[in-house]
Amino acid sequence: MAFVTRFAPSPTGPVHLGHAYSAMLAADMARAAGGRFLLRIEDIDRARSRASWEAQIYDDLHWLGLDWPDPVMRQSKRLAVYGAALDALWARGLLYHCTCTRRDIETAMSAPQEGAMPFGPDGLIYPGTCRDLQRKDGVLRLNMATALDLVDDLNFTETGPRHAGRIEMDKADYLNGIGDIVLARRDMGTSYHLSVVLDDAELGTSHVVRGEDLFEATAIHVLLQRLFGLPTPEYHHHTLIRDAAGKRLAKRDDARALAKYRAEGRSPTDIRQMVGL
The missing domain is CATH 3.40.50.620 (HUPs)
Incomplete structure (x- = not known):
């Protein structure tokens, strides 16, 4: 390779x-x-x-x-590529529209029974308010539980100085530590997570070299690679x-x-x- x-x-x-x-x-x-x-x-x-x-x-x-x-x-120049990928995920029942604002999410998560607000690599972990409401507009979120039912191996290889080795991800890590991430925003038609996965595959990137602040986001990227049937590069998250x-x-x-x-x-x-x- x-x-x-x-x-x-x-x-x-x-x-x-x-x-x-x-x-x-x-x-x-x-x-x-x-x-x-x-x-x-x-x-x-x-x-x-x-x-x-x-x-x-x-x-x-x-x-x-x-x-x-x-x-x-x-x-x-690749918005059509991202749009086609979103259409494919939608056809598989993996996406839903969400109209919640950040304030809505903070309010939902600040109820006394919820405890401390949980944060993941995509920010505040979404509580799923719109998941079953069949909204017609808003951002597009990935239904994490449904997506995880379609994949098995979520591991990847890391060569960076702080996390070197085989990184093993559990599905519970995704449900509890990541949640239903946004894959397309209103003003972009895509998201960082979606575009970076598709772009790296198109370029034939074998080794992703980037800052350790993106290490936790790699779990999201590996999941998307599995859903799209794309190869997973080796990752090297360097110190900042x-x-x-x-x-x-x-x-x-x-x-x-x-x-x-x-x-x-x-x-x-x-x-x-x-x-x-």
């Missing part, structure tokens, strides 16, 4: 040191294995995506010495680059933007040393 990694940024802010680390690590791993490093632009959030940020991504990555084949996959206070970097943290270091005269070698490569 060909060794294929990818870096998949969203053009919604500046490239910071954390992005640089993830991209360079993925490229390094592909190079060491004689494989390929790909770039994908995750621009399904049309309200926040900007052409200028996308152009900066290309410029910063080239400055770091990274290269990738064209054409670059862009999620905004953090600021002096130990907080992980975010796009709003312009102080760690790569453009700032470039303007100060830093070199790509300096950046590699700063992130521990």
Whole structure:
């Protein structure tokens, strides 16, 4: 099997040191294995995506010495693919419409008998309010219990520093720790979870290299891969680059933007040393 990694940024802010680390690590791993490093632009959030940020991504990555084949996959061009996948899940009775707002969910989960609000990799775990109401609009949620009846093996291989080994998932983990996740939002026509699974399969991604903040979301992706009959890559969730206070970097943290270091005269070698490569 060909060794294929990818870096998949969203053009919604500046490239910071954390992005640089993830991209360079993925490229390094592909190079060491004689494989390929790909770039994908995750621009399904049309309200926040900007052409200028996308152009900066290309410029910063080239400055770091990274290269990738064209054409670059862009999620905004694949909405029909996501729509067809949702139609297939709907035809199998695996989706339902939900009109609950975040406040509705918080209210339902804050009843005294519910105890502390449970959170999972997709946020607050949905209590299933709309599951049997046959709504006609709203977001599309996966009926987790029904989906789990259709799959057996939910395990995957992890090579990252904190979770290395064979990760074994139990169906109870999905029901109690994840719940009925959103697979399509009103303003996007898809979701991160759905699009990333379909995109990685289309690209032939054999090794997903990304931050450890997405480790728990991998269970969702493995389930979707099983439902669609897609291969499961190996996963490598790397440690996060953090600021002096130990907080992980975010796009709003312009102080760690790569453009700032470039303007100060830093070199790509300096950046590699700063992130521990």
